[in-house]
Amino acid sequence: MTESIEKRFADARKELEKAEAAVAKAEAELRASTVVLRSRDRAVEVTVGPQGELAGLRFLDDRYRTMHASQLAASVLEAAGEARAQMSRRVMETFQPLLAGSPAVPEIAGTQIDWENIFGGIDLRPEAKASGGDRLRDEINEGEED
Template sequence: MSEPLQERIAQAMAELEATQAAVARVQADLRQASETVRSADRVVEATVGAQGELTALKFLDNKHQNMTGPQLAASIMEAVQQGRARMARQVMDSFAPFTQPGPAGSIRRGLDVDWDRMFGSALDGGGRAASGRPGRDRLRDEIDEDSD
């Protein structure tokens, strides 16, 4: 009986080592990853790194000189938020294989990752607060609770 147990332990250790190596490869790839996005008005180009940090900002063709401060700020914010959203999706896609259970007979159960908690508004390009959606959902919850 100890032999099958030892085989299962050896299999589990091999899976763990393979998973650790795969995670290390993904992390190394993401250290080099970035997303570059232009604002809709094509005034600003922002580059965002894997952790959502702004790594470069360019003002294209001096178009910004004809803008007011609030207009330029809006263009910058739009480009940065879009870059963060794309980068968040790239990170999620890169780690997706680790969130799924392993093949039949595998001990890997898959990670349960709260992407909303990890990336917040970056997942929707920063539009969550502007949409008002959380407030409507909360109100609907309150209405449902009042019907008791």
């Protein structure tokens, strides 16, 4: 015996409300999250916010005083790029369970995520990080040679 249309509609509405609540909770948690990361050379520490924005920058142990400008810039870019990549992974892992459809109501597709809203228009994909950050680092290093 098949379920009534009203029952299926009520079930679908409940599933939709659960999904909306889960998305709102995930967005609220991510809005308050940051990633703090030190560069490999331990010269700088960056804090990146949930949309990949640089929210803090600290120079550690006065190492920056003995570094060339291009070295310091490369340390900042390296730390910021890795922190952004970590934040991107955190965001993707947070929303991944919401992307699948509901087994209880197969007619409801997975939640559509507004990545533009979450990332604020910043492209945090690993391939964007690699090309953009390396290109800027190359320009900084080329400037030192002149």
